[in-house]
Amino acid sequence: GRIPSYAGLVRNHTNQWIVGGKDAEPGANPHQCSLRRSSHSCGASIISDQWVITAAHCIDGAQPTQLSLRCGTDFHATPGIDYTIAQLIPHPTYDSWTLDYDLGLIRIAGTFSLGSNNINKIALPDQNEELPAADLVTVTGWGTLTEGGALPAVLQTVDVPIVANDLCSQKYDGFNDITERMFCAGIDAGGQDSCQ
Incomplete structure (x- = not known):
């Protein structure tokens, strides 16, 4: 929503x-990631050891190579752990005008080490x-x-x-x-x- x-x-x-x-509070939101197009673009939340959820409008029309994901930090501009994106899946009925179904999934290449390095699922x-x-x-x-x-x-x-x-x-x-x-x-x- x-x-x-x-x-x-x-x-x-x-x-x-x-x-x-x-x-x-430092470390209080280990699910929070920064979706990046060279710098912070949108927020995203870890939902499993390989997937994050974000808004469809943040990934609609993008290719995985155009984006990266930074997690494990409360500071979007300073190092956390950067992840390569393997797949972007905007909701199939996302409507860019009304923003209905404004949800998207991102699969990273590899996996998150949940429970360590200030990284965990929401x-x-x-x-x-x-x-x-x-x-x-x-x-x-x-x-x-x-x-x-x-x-x-x-x-x-x-x-x-x-x-x-x-x-x-x-x-x-x-x-x-x-x-x-x-x-x-x-x-x-x-x-x-x-x-x-």
């Missing part, structure tokens, strides 16, 4: 923000698990802290509440369609969010 704040956002495929967050919800409105979710990433700002050196984290899809659809009316495959999270007043 997409995890934007829903307060008056318009589609913007190039800016990534983490607003109102804080520096992540805990995923069960397939049919509901995400109730108002429950807090944690967003992590290296998105800019302000519009037009530089990427932060340190991984950022922010907790935001899930927003009911009907309310999110009202807030996005005229901008984006919110489908049953998406969920929204954020604070209506702003101040804390992640958006892309």
Whole structure:
């Protein structure tokens, strides 16, 4: 799903923000990786010893040789462990205009050494698990802290509440369609969010 704040956002495929967050505790997010096109491009999360999940718009149209993956560090620009990408799989029904099915998988060449070097898989919800409105979710990433700002050196984290899809659809009316495959999270007043 997409995890934007829903307060008056318009589609913007190039800016990534983490607003109102804080520096992540060192080593607290061993699932977090930086997807790179020579420098940080998108976030990704380790889900097994060979696979990561990211947004389809981050890999759509790309070839594996154009990207790399850096994991095991809270600093996107400093050494962690760099991995060669073997395969990119955007969701087969990804829609680049509506961002429906905005999920993609990346297979690395080789395997991750899970549980060492600050590398581990993320805990995923069960397939049919509901995400109730108002429950807090944690967003992590290296998105800019302000519009037009530089990427932060340190991984950022922010907790935001899930927003009911009907309310999110009202807030996005005229901008984006919110489908049953998406969920929204954020604070209506702003101040804390992640958006892309």
